[in-house]
Amino acid sequence: MNIGLLLYIPYRDLENRIMAAVTEAGFDVTLAQARVLQRIGADGTRLTELAEAAQVTKQTAGFLVDQLEKLGYVERVPDPSDGRARLVRVTEKAQGAMPVAAAEMARIEAEWERHIGKRRMTALREALEKLGEITDPYR
Amino acid sequence: MNIGLLLYIPYRDLENRIMAAVTEAGFDVTLAQARVLQRIGADGTRLTELAEAAQVTKQTAGFLVDQLEKLGYVERVPDPSDGRARLVRVTEKAQGAMPVAAAEMARIEAEWERHIGKRRMTALREALEKLGEITDPYR
């Protein structure tokens, strides 16, 4: 079976379940918004960096940040080190969603490990991390 | 690092490269169209099955098949076993694209194996296949 599909199937399952858990907990974000939200660092992140990390154009990232801002999940503050730039930061509201996502992720990982075994799970992680070295464009 | 991202990064790289190779070879299909095209079986596949396999609604699948039909990559023929249904089949034109995609995929897999080693690659496949048992909704 096609390695692409093999990678995609569990990824999609994970993503769907995490989104469902977050939505269930009352946080109303879309998948695209979540993908951006996820990349925002603790001290705030510039839009351009966000766009690169999420692999979308700056326009798209800006569009999504606009929505997140309206929903109260992020705020834009001036970047003290560069007058042109602004830092996107997550608000307290968004921080409430993080543990929900993390808990669901932990639950899924535990399930996966139970099904394929601890050894295979470790091997999976190791192989993927090594693969990231040549497939991650932002590293 | 987040297992979801770990899965997604190589997947995305693979997909991007295959799409680039197919486009380069003169086949003008979009990603969404390719995702549907990929699932069509040798004897044709019903729209509903296609929608399920690609995890989109019937309407979306129909929309994409319409486009593929206009582009000459697929054709719809009556399903002899059910008067309501039609079978979507790939045309000769589309069959020309398959080897291009397959060749690029083989090239990528070889690269990956060179980087992470034969043993890890085997372990990766094995883990993913086992994971598919619980994460593939269409199995």
Next chain:
DNA sequence: TACTTTAATCAGAGTCTCTTACTAGTTGCA
């Protein structure tokens, strides 16, 4: 100061996907 680059935004369009509602053909069962 003038030129080049970079961060972000604006305007507009195209693509993808969904929900709801519908038509037509099939199947199960009284």
Next chain:
DNA sequence: TGCAACTAGTAAGAGACTCTGATTAAAGTA
């Protein structure tokens, strides 16, 4: 047989996402 329930597919319309191209403002540089 005849009808209710189901299934395959389509239609209409809206919303979400993403892109290209152009613009503004601030830095950096010669």
